[in-house]
Amino acid sequence: DPAYHHAMSQVERSDLDDKTVVEEYRKGYMLKDRTIRPSLVAVSKKTKPEDKLSNEDE
Numbered sequence: 001d002p003a004y005h006h007a008m009s010q011v012e013r014s015d016l017d018d019k020t021v022v023e024e025y026r027k028g029y030m031l032k033d034r035t036i037r038p039s040l041v042a043v044s045k046k047t048k049p050e051d052k053l054s055n056e057d058e
Contacts, residue, residue, distance in 0.1 A: 002038075003035055003038075004028060004030075004035055004038055004039060005021065005028070005038055005039045005040075005041045005043075006038045006039065006040050006041070007019075007041055007042070007043045008025055008040050008041065008042060009042045009043075010042070010043055010044070010045040011023070011042050011043070011044055011045065012044075012045050012046075012047045013044040013045070013046070013047065014046065014047045016044040016046075017044070017046065018043075018044065018045060018046045019043050019044065020043060020044040021041045021042070021043055021044075022041075022042045022043060022044050023041065023042040024039055024040070024041050025039075025040040025041065025042065026039060026040040027039060028040075
């Protein structure tokens with residue numbers, strides 16, 4: 001959530017959904033319902049499956 005986290009980097013992961021927090025670089029702070037300092041985090045990026053060429057036609 002951009003209100004609570006600031007994404008510093010993306011990590012390609014096939015086992016996680018997009019924009020899942022993978023690592024926290026700096027802890028964030030809240031006071032009641034207000035964000036004082038957002039967390040600095042690394043988020044996942046879904047890897048795209050590579051196109052595999054079939055050699056059956058050759």
